[in-house]
Amino acid sequence: MTKLLREPSLRSEASETLDPNDWEALRAQGHRMLDDVFDFIAGVRDRPVWQPAPDAVRARFRTALPHKPSELGSVYREFADSVAPYATGNVHPGFMGWVHGGGTAVGVLADMLAAGLNANLGGRDHMPIEVERQVVEWVREMFGFPAGASGLFVTGTSMANLMAVLVARTAVLGSSARRHGNGHQGALLTAYTSRAAHGCISKAMDIAGLGSDGLRMIGVDDAHRIDVAALRRQIACDREAGLQPFLVVGSAGTVDIGAIDDLMALSTLCREEGLWFHVDGAYGALGILSPVIAPQLAGIENADSVALDFHKWGQVPYDAGFLLVREGERHREAFAAPAAYLRRETRGLAAGSVWPCDLGPDLSRGFRALKTWFTLKTFGTEKLGAVITRTCALAGYLEARILAEPRLELLAPVNLNIVCFRYRADDANRVNRDIVIDIQESGIAAPSTTVLDGALAIRAAIVNHRTDTCDIDALIAAVLEFGGQRASSAAVVDIAASPSLAV
Numbered sequence: 001m002t003k004l005l006r007e008p009s010l011r012s013e014a015s016e017t018l019d020p021n022d023w024e025a026l027r028a029q030g031h032r033m034l035d036d037v038f039d040f041i042a043g044v045r046d047r048p049v050w051q052p053a054p055d056a057v058r059a060r061f062r063t064a065l066p067h068k069p070s071e072l073g074s075v076y077r078e079f080a081d082s083v084a085p086y087a088t089g090n091v092h093p094g095f096m097g098w099v100h101g102g103g104t105a106v107g108v109l110a111d112m113l114a115a116g117l118n119a120n121l122g123g124r125d126h127m128p129i130e131v132e133r134q135v136v137e138w139v140r141e142m143f144g145f146p147a148g149a150s151g152l153f154v155t156g157t158s159m160a161n162l163m164a165v166l167v168a169r170t171a172v173l174g175s176s177a178r179r180h181g182n183g184h185q186g187a188l189l190t191a192y193t194s195r196a197a198h199g200c201i202s203k204a205m206d207i208a209g210l211g212s213d214g215l216r217m218i219g220v221d222d223a224h225r226i227d228v229a230a231l232r233r234q235i236a237c238d239r240e241a242g243l244q245p246f247l248v249v250g251s252a253g254t255v256d257i258g259a260i261d262d263l264m265a266l267s268t269l270c271r272e273e274g275l276w277f278h279v280d281g282a283y284g285a286l287g288i289l290s291p292v293i294a295p296q297l298a299g300i301e302n303a304d305s306v307a308l309d310f311h312k313w314g315q316v317p318y319d320a321g322f323l324l325v326r327e328g329e330r331h332r333e334a335f336a337a338p339a340a341y342l343r344r345e346t347r348g349l350a351a352g353s354v355w356p357c358d359l360g361p362d363l364s365r366g367f368r369a370l371k372t373w374f375t376l377k378t379f380g381t382e383k384l385g386a387v388i389t390r391t392c393a394l395a396g397y398l399e400a401r402i403l404a405e406p407r408l409e410l411l412a413p414v415n416l417n418i419v420c421f422r423y424r425a426d427d428a429n430r431v432n433r434d435i436v437i438d439i440q441e442s443g444i445a446a447p448s449t450t451v452l453d454g455a456l457a458i459r460a461a462i463v464n465h466r467t468d469t470c471d472i473d474a475l476i477a478a479v480l481e482f483g484g485q486r487a488s489s490a491a492v493v494d495i496a497a498s499p500s501l502a503v
């Protein structure tokens with residue numbers, strides 16, 4: 001058999017390959033680029049968190065389709081000059097906008113190795129798929145799911161939530177719905193989540209063909225957790241009207257203030273009512289790794305499915321979303337589709353079914369599992385959990401500083417790692433919106449905004465493992481500084497805009 005292996009001498013010196021002629025030159029260039037990546041991360045504090053790309057840079061960057069080759073070094077210079085300095089800034093410890101993970105150097109290296117293998121994780125029998133299966137097993141263990149649970153890497157929780165809606169739909173309508181469509185019975189399906197839930201759940205209902213009107217947005221309590229009694233009443237009311245409740249989506253870490261629904265109460269309700277219980281744990285579910293946060297997630301182990309993002313609190317570089325499903329069979333029923341060209345064998349490269357393409361909409365899939373596997377193994381779950389605990393402690397520190405400062409007002413309880421507050425001022429919504437933009441443009445920090453009961457809030461989500469108390473202090477100082485400027489200029493604008501002077 002070895003005789004059949006190709007002789008090295010049979011290799012031609014093809015000129016049409018995309019491999020370099022000079023591997024030594026490529027190696028030197030590659031090492032420079034890798035050094036720059038490490039310098040970029042190690043020196044991140046020396047740079048602004050974010051800066052807008054100047055018009056000149058944007059203009060220079062736009063070119064016609066390149067027909068001719070360019071030297072790698074010059075293409076890299078264009079990246080270094082025009083792209084890298086104007087990234088979102090979430091690598092920076094001062095980045096607190098939205099819920100973005102900080103990434104790690106280990107994740108960078110793992111992604112580089114994944115690109116080297118150029119593995120396609122749609123299916124077939126190769127070890128990269130075993131890496132994904134290993135991570136699925138670890139996630140199953142983290143959440144106390146039974147053997148037979150299945151999981152899959154996807155882009156993010158938006159996709160994982162959509163898939164959960166589809167799995168729940170197929171579970172209730174039967175797999176014939178995959179051929180016939182949702183039909184009349186589908187039109188009766190209703191799902192439930194809270195008003196504080198992420199917008200992608202409504203979008204998932206829309207994309208699944210069930211319609212976003214089929215999603216009931218239940219009210220929340222003072223701590224922004226779903227009102228379980230109101231949920232129960234709405235379900236009864238919908239059944240009365242001839243509708244068919246099928247799905248409850250609980251939130252483990254709402255995006256606006258980080259509230260965690262009473263997942264135990266929701267799991268009990270879903271069992272009693274015979275409903276699919278899905279948890280949107282995009283960023284909060286990994287709180288399971290923190291002994292301080294985990295008790296708040298009690299009940300998640302009873303979920304039928306959990307969506308989460310390793311690219312947020314897990315610090316894995318983008319993107320690394322994940323869907324975990326309690327009954328693997330249900331998961332497969334929603335997505336597996338036979339095709340002649342995807343025929344399975346018991347040996348050879350087409351062995352090793354079930355394939356990931358049986359568990360989601362994608363056929364070709366990248367190796368997201370590797371950067372997650374490297375992250376979990378290199379740091380260990382205790383260290384990752386400690387990072388999560390610390391981001392919550394930093395949010396507590398920010399809360400304390402706000403409560404001690406009369407010019408600032410806390411706008412929501414601080415449950416996890418998200419703090420919503422504002423600078424006290426007349427025309428507070430406009431002043432605080434301007435403060436946030438001023439701070440972003442200053443490069444000092446990058447908070448974002450949200451609206452709570454009509455009040456525009458400065459929102460600081462502490463997700464990055466590099467964030468420290470000095471970054472919190474810098475944020476407070478900047479809010480007070482820009483707040484002072486904006487509050488006085490707002491007063492001037494108010495006078496100028498008053499009706500008596502307007503004519």
Ligand SMILES: *Cc1c(COP(=O)(O)O)cnc(C)c1O
Binds near residue numbers: 099155158254282
């Ligand atoms: C971030 C987030 C999402 C969306 O996840 P993506 O990974 O951005 O698609 C959904 N729900 C919650 C609670 C989130 O925080």
